[in-house]
Amino acid sequence: MTRKQRRLSLIGIAGVVVACAVGLILFALTDQIVFFQSPTDIAEHPVPPQQRIRLGGLVKEGSVVRGEGTTVTFTVTDTANDVPVTFTGILPDLFREGQGVVVEGMLAVGGTFDADTVLAKHDENYMPKEVADSLKKQGVWQGTETN
Numbered sequence: 001m002t003r004k005q006r007r008l009s010l011i012g013i014a015g016v017v018v019a020c021a022v023g024l025i026l027f028a029l030t031d032q033i034v035f036f037q038s039p040t041d042i043a044e045h046p047v048p049p050q051q052r053i054r055l056g057g058l059v060k061e062g063s064v065v066r067g068e069g070t071t072v073t074f075t076v077t078d079t080a081n082d083v084p085v086t087f088t089g090i091l092p093d094l095f096r097e098g099q100g101v102v103v104e105g106m107l108a109v110g111g112t113f114d115a116d117t118v119l120a121k122h123d124e125n126y127m128p129k130e131v132a133d134s135l136k137k138q139g140v141w142q143g144t145e146t147n
Helices: 002-029 039-044 128-137
Strands: 035-037 052-059 071-077 080-088 100-107 111-120
Touching: 002 071, 002 080, 035 111, 052 080, 100 128
Parallel strands: 035 052, 080 111
Antiparallel strands: 052 071, 052 100, 071 080, 100 111
16 A cells, blocks of 8 residues: 555545544434524424424513413514413513513424523613713713613
């Protein structure tokens, strides 16, 4: 076997090993991948009932109903379509009607989304108080007045 043939066979073996490693990693991640969907995405392209997804949108005004214990039902909307959500647990402090929210879970057979995780999103204009105070002192504050 010449030097060139040995080098090519080493490169070939290394390529096969890397391809196997990438294949094993992708196979291991298939159960961990959770896709983000909006209510319109779900309306246009229905999701299988037991597929785990993330649903994002706004909490519809007047839709939050607190049930027994820590069970809460609310509606996630993107102003075009709505998805009713049921969640049992403690809601984040930033959760409120009209605010952005991302819920993770599965669609039930009746079209209700059973969430096991709720992530509340704050306003994109949020700025820590210390930074806002600093900007006000410097006279470069351009945001709205909040307390």
